[in-house]
Amino acid sequence: MRRDGLAALALIGVLAASRAFALDLPSGAELISEQIAPDRYQLPIAAFDGERVPTERIEGLVTRQIWRFPRSSHGTFRVLSALRDDFTARGFEEVFLCRATVCGGYDFRFGIDLARPPEMIVNLQDFRYVALRHSDGRVASALASRSGNTVYLQLITAAPMDAVPRAEVAAPDQIGPMPDGAIARAIAAEGHAALDDLTFETGSTALGPGPFASLTELAALMAADRALRVVLVGHTDWVGSLDANVALSRARADAVRARLIRDHGVAPDRIMARGVGYLAPRASNETDAGRMRNRRVEAVLERAP
Incomplete structure (x- = not known):
């Protein structure tokens, strides 16, 4: 294997927060898509301020997941609360939490890194967002929205390359x-x-x-x-x-x-x-x-x- 291939494996071996945990999501969760790659992520840390959505830039291993809860009785509050509790139990602290119009509604939704339909559908009247940060530099964000009887969840985590140990990869x-x-x-x-x-x-x-x-x-x-x-x-x-x-x-x-x-x-x-x-x-x-x-x-x- 080429050395750049080994380097890529070493990067993937870094602990991505979302994949480090067996997430305790409400029943019925389906993982629709997942991307894991070294990247940059602009973490939304406040509501739309009239001009932009304030963000914090993170560089490292970024994991993007889309989850879906079809025919779900769970609301966005329950889904996001379960996820937030899961992360805070592992040392993350809440940075920002908001709901729909409080977040900034349309301007917030289109001012952040968000997957496109049909993978991720956002109801501007019914979505919730949370941003979390760990003391070692890892961050996580989640946006949950309900459309009809389906709840959609986007989960993004970013881990700076020096935040956690790399996996050992043999030559x-x-x-x-x-x-x-x-x-x-x-x-x-x-x-x-x-x-x-x-x-x-x-x-x-x-x-x-x-x-x-x-x-x-x-x-x-x-x-x-x-x-x-x-x-x-x-x-x-x-x-x-x-x-x-x-x-x-x-x-x-x-x-x-x-x-x-x-x-x-x-x-x-x-x-x-x-x-x-x-x-x-x-x-x-x-x-x-x-x-x-x-x-x-x-x-x-x-x-x-």
């Missing part, structure tokens, strides 16, 4: 032989492997602190063959509705993807996340032990063309 001549552990054996035999040391509780999207041997081995496997791509597939037990479990399983897969990017230096474009809910059980859902086995994330490897 090609430092990569060892193909690992010969349980993950490698399962993939060689069946084309997929369950990451059975990961821990999720019923209804939770949070991945335990680890470290997890399965992720270490999977990352080593991918480092040894850089043509490999991974699809992470989340599975749940059958507690709850199908729609809720599909969303939950996707969120769990997203959490694993984030950990591989953050802690193991795997490039984001080599990992996808999907969720199938309880549609592919490997044990009976009638027992506690079976339900525990069904709450899992599997890695399915595909060789890039």
Whole structure:
């Protein structure tokens, strides 16, 4: 791999605030799009002042996500409050919070960095915005808006390159032989492997602190063959509705993807996340032990063309 490619992997390895967390969003959340790249971001820090929206410039690794809550009973207040609480619990402080006309209405909406329709639809009469900052220099902003019975959420985080440690990325001549552990054996035999040391509780999207041997081995496997791509597939037990479990399983897969990017230096474009809910059980859902086995994330490897 070229040195500039290694540098790019190292940049991606920087902790992006939104991807560092398994976000505890209200049920039904669907990740519509995500971009992670070194960039500049103008963080809105106040309402439209009659001439412009005051901003603070951040340079570093910027993550942009669009989430959607279709057929949702959640209002913008609940969605944004849950997100704000999630970030403040991890050391972020609120910088600015506003709603619709208080923000500046039309002038605020068109004066900030915001995705275009149809990904992000903003109802000028019903949107809320919050900006947060961490003492280490990371920032986050979120705008939630309701259109019809769907809530749209844009989440942007920016992490200065010196804010957090970079992931270690091995040079090609430092990569060892193909690992010969349980993950490698399962993939060689069946084309997929369950990451059975990961821990999720019923209804939770949070991945335990680890470290997890399965992720270490999977990352080593991918480092040894850089043509490999991974699809992470989340599975749940059958507690709850199908729609809720599909969303939950996707969120769990997203959490694993984030950990591989953050802690193991795997490039984001080599990992996808999907969720199938309880549609592919490997044990009976009638027992506690079976339900525990069904709450899992599997890695399915595909060789890039």
